[in-house]
Amino acid sequence: MPAELHHDAPDFDIAFDALISAKREASEDVDASAAAIIADVRENGDAALIRLTEKFDRISLTPETLRVSEAEIDAAIAAVPAAERAALELAADRIAVFHARQRPEDARWTDDAGVEMGWRWTPVDAAGLYVPGGTASYPSSVLMNAIPARVAGAPRLAMVAPTPDGVVNPLVLLAARLSGVSEIYRIGGAQAIAALAYGTATIVPVDKIAGPGNAWVAAAKRRVFGHVGIDSVAGPSEVMVIADAGQDPELLAADLMAQAEHDVAAQSILVTDDAALAADTGRAVERLLRRMSRTAIAAASWRDNGALVVVRDLAQAAALANRAAPEHLELCVADPDALAAQVRHAGAIFLGPSTPEALGDYVAGPNHVLPTSRAARYASGLSVLDFMKRTTLLRATPAALAAIGPAAATLAASEGLEAHGLSVTRRLAAEPVA
Amino acid sequence: MPAELHHDAPDFDIAFDALISAKREASEDVDASAAAIIADVRENGDAALIRLTEKFDRISLTPETLRVSEAEIDAAIAAVPAAERAALELAADRIAVFHARQRPEDARWTDDAGVEMGWRWTPVDAAGLYVPGGTASYPSSVLMNAIPARVAGAPRLAMVAPTPDGVVNPLVLLAARLSGVSEIYRIGGAQAIAALAYGTATIVPVDKIAGPGNAWVAAAKRRVFGHVGIDSVAGPSEVMVIADAGQDPELLAADLMAQAEHDVAAQSILVTDDAALAADTGRAVERLLRRMSRTAIAAASWRDNGALVVVRDLAQAAALANRAAPEHLELCVADPDALAAQVRHAGAIFLGPSTPEALGDYVAGPNHVLPTSRAARYASGLSVLDFMKRTTLLRATPAALAAIGPAAATLAASEGLEAHGLSVTRRLAAEPVA
Structure with missing residues (x-):
């Protein structure tokens, strides 16, 4: 009850x-196992991926077949029933429209002291998307993870999805196509996360990894965090x-x-x-x-x-x-x-x-990837911002430096950071303000 | 060379x-030590804080003196030289003005299908700020970490700062006052992070922790992540x-x-x-x-x-x-x-x-807390957004549900999620669209 x-x-x-x-979750302690798999992929690259995929998913791959071919995707997609295709297209369109409103604006202004400042948003160069295999292989999850990355403007979207016993979900491939995924690899688990983070001869590494997975995937994501960005672990x-x-x-x-x-x-x-x-x-x-x-x-x-x-x-x-x-x-x-x-x-x-x-x-x-376990106290759902980053911009004229530089030098002195101060005062001495 | x-x-x-x-960093393996300290604070609360502070900072505290009193802050601030006070005030004002421009906008719209959607930003209820002690006790860092939280609208800002041998940096207290910090505790290390995350009889827990620290602090932040939010580990x-x-x-x-x-x-x-x-x-x-x-x-x-x-x-x-x-x-x-x-x-x-x-x-x-070690490929500097979170909003009218609900039911069926589909189709059956 x-x-x-x-x-x-x-x-x-x-x-x-x-x-x-x-x-509510039994926390499987798979960290050591995930670490060993990551080390294996870093050392042995594609060979490790092929060996681990044979072991866990019972399929034999070669460096050439790690990636799902366009012909294979075309064939799978062609077999999707019309109603399901239409529903997925409607979803993809609506998700894209919603997320397009999240694109952040750049800013740039000059204040009274003559200091110009602001920021600029840019997308990550490459996003990696993890899609679980088996019964948890949800096409809706592909849309929700991939479309924000595409709307952010990430030029490259690499997807990994294990295919246990070779079973591929055609709707997942269609969702990937509709989302603008640029490449799909039939690998999963910690080995797929390692490949996305560190790359192999076949797989170019990405900068940010998103998508749900089992305990091994979660442990691997925690491990590669810092080398690449990750979304939250749900x-x-x-x-x-x-x-x-x-x-x-x-x-x-x-x-x-x-x-x-x-x-x-x-x-x-x-x-x-x-x-x-x-x-x-x-x-x-x-x-x-x-x-x-x-x-x-x-x-x-x-x-x-x-x-x-x-x-x-x-x-x-x-x-x-x-x-x-x-x-x-x-x-x-x-x-x-x-x-x-x-x-x-x-x-x-x-x-x-x-x-x-x-x-x-x-x-x-709206996105269905949302903070769980009370994390909504401090965290947000997945969005376009998760695939972008902000660079702040600053420019002082000599006059602006003269206006606010002395305060910077005072604070540098109070913190005992002499060269910080010198980098300001040498300029003030060198550049008489007109 | x-x-x-x-x-x-x-x-x-x-x-x-x-x-x-x-x-470039020697990674001290202090994780086990940080974990033990966190467990100690969770079990023993203020008593653990007092014992650990005596051990590491060589000062004797009571539950009453864990917190720096307003009188002590007033006295320390009164002794700050005018030039340093003016420089810190200038910095605080300029940082607040810059960050005010980062406040995100809410959005709400209704599309052609009659679906109303958007999002709403809200601040965290409480932010915790870690300030290192000793020579790395930088007032500028207090401003940079606390002001975005205040601008975000966080009602409560709790600061922790160790005071080895009882030495307090008056400029740090002034910076805290200028930043709107609501309470200051003279504790540091993993024990301070544990107190912020889990609370004690004296310290109410926070929802998000920011600020730089040594290896123990970094390890403790990684450990409490998930129970609370943390900023990046720099x-x-x-x-x-x-x-x-x-x-x-x-x-x-x-x-x-x-x-x-x-x-x-x-x-x-x-x-x-x-x-x-x-x-x-x-x-x-x-x-x-x-x-x-x-x-x-x-x-x-x-x-x-x-x-x-x-x-x-x-x-x-x-x-x-x-x-x-x-x-x-x-x-x-x-x-x-x-x-x-x-x-x-x-x-x-x-x-x-x-x-x-x-x-x-x-x-x-602009903020001086910025992504290091190539993390700028996927991460941004500290901002107001780090102390806010976004709740998405959705509302369908019966007509809107009739327009897009069948596609949701189709996708639910394709994913084998029967109750997902029923939650839509029962409504479609129950509510004839006028």
Whole structure:
């Protein structure tokens, strides 16, 4: 049974904190193994990739077949049914339009002292995208990771995706094509992360790696961080649904199970000011679980991590959202804007009863890569900014240097940094201001 | 002697890559020690802080004196000489003005399908600022780390700064006051990072930690990452100075040594198309080293990590800058804008011969916390964005859901996620579109 919390209970705050702070993921200690694989790829390059891919994915590759050929991509894509192709194209277009609005603006101005300054944004030269294999090989994830990099202007997008037993998901290849991915390699695991970070004879290294993966991939990403940039290392997914009286329990149940079906470690929490709605939704979940194809996963997630929380009022619901900083927050309430205004911490907010999270997961436009495990207190979802960086610009005229340079020299002296001061004072002495 | 590289040499590219890729920092393996300290603070709270501070900083504290009192801050600040106070105030004002321009804009729009979307930026609830003790206790660093957090709108700024043997830098306290720091604790090392991340009876935990520190601090920041946000873990500082014929070797020497005097691991590289200028600058550095107060540090840095690089032309200089992605890039050339346009990767660019890096280190306005060790290929300097996060917003009307929902259901089916699809199709069935 999921946890049932009532605001009247004396231990309510403690129970809620325990609910949102529980470590839901078994942390496999694969760091040493990932480190060994990275060292192997750095030393042996393509040969290591081929050997490890044979071992883990049971396929024999050569340096020539590491990369998926254009002909192979063409053939796979041609077999995609029209409805799925159209849905993926709609999603790709909408995601691109949304992310295009995130392109940051350069700035440049000159202040009263005559100092010119500002900044300039530039894309990374090359982005690497990790796509998991097997059942977690999601075309939607390709779109969400690759399109921001393309919109950022990264000239090169290299994708890695393991193909266990040679099985390729044609929709993943189509998503890559629609996203502007420039090359695809059929490798995975820590070895693929190592290849992206350090390069091999066949694979040119990238500057930034994004995309979800298993424990080995996460450990490898942590290891190569600093040599290249990485996106955040995501934990299990989670949703908080806040609902008021009058909402449809069947819809709320579907929303909660849409999170629970991802993973036994996923978390679905209903928060409502209507105790009857909580009970009805609990029963609707039980009914739904009886007919779902992924019942084993969803039922375990709901039993171990799910919760029905009854609050005094919606203000208390907002306070709980701020404590949980949920990855996804659905506001299935009559006035979602009023409630959203009270929420400071959430990865994404879905406003009103006609906005299921799944709409945002696939086609609406916003990114579905979002901060988990309360990281929305300090972190944001994936965006165009993750594939760009800002260079600040500064220019002083001799007069401007004369105006503010002496203060710099004073501070340099106070910090005991003599050459810092000299680099200013020598210029002041050398350049009489007209 | 610093390295001397000439573009005519057959191994020029290899030598340059070795120069910029050399691991300049001895990586002390203090991770286990940092982990033990964090566990101690999590278990024993203030008592651990007091015990560890007695051990490392040789001062006896109580829970009441962990925090620096307002009276103590007032008294220290009152003793700051007027010139230093004025310089720090000028710097604080200019840094605040620069960073105010970085405040990001919210966005909200409705597209043709009737889908309303956008995003909203909010500050972190609390930022923690680490300030090193002893000779590396720099007031400028307080300004550069704290002011972006304040401009971001973070309601709470908690600073930690060790005071070995009880020595406090009054300028650091003044900088904290000018930056809007709300509380200061006289603790340092991994124990201070643990206190900021997990809290104690006296110290309320924060959401994001920024600021430079030694190897223990860096290891502790890596350890607490995920529980709180952290800024980047900076490596040794570096400057690349590109100069053309006619520049003043004495000024270039001061600029190179302003970097070298920070740390023996710092790196200063001159790149010029004028071999005579390279030689003259080398001699000017030798002269300057004879008279500097920090000669031991600067000379070791210059000898071990410095370089004079002679290039064919400025286009080659720009190409080297892009390979090095330097933290600081000075363009001491006749046409710095033309050269800057060719540079894709640098933390900060200083345009023209009247703009020494030290101006930006202290008073110009841009942040001096910048990506090191080639991280400017994928990372940016510290900014207001580091203390804010973005929540995406989405709202569909029933008609909008009818327009794009079926595509979401198609993609959910293709990924085998039944409840995702149901959360859309149940709504489509329930809500006939008018």
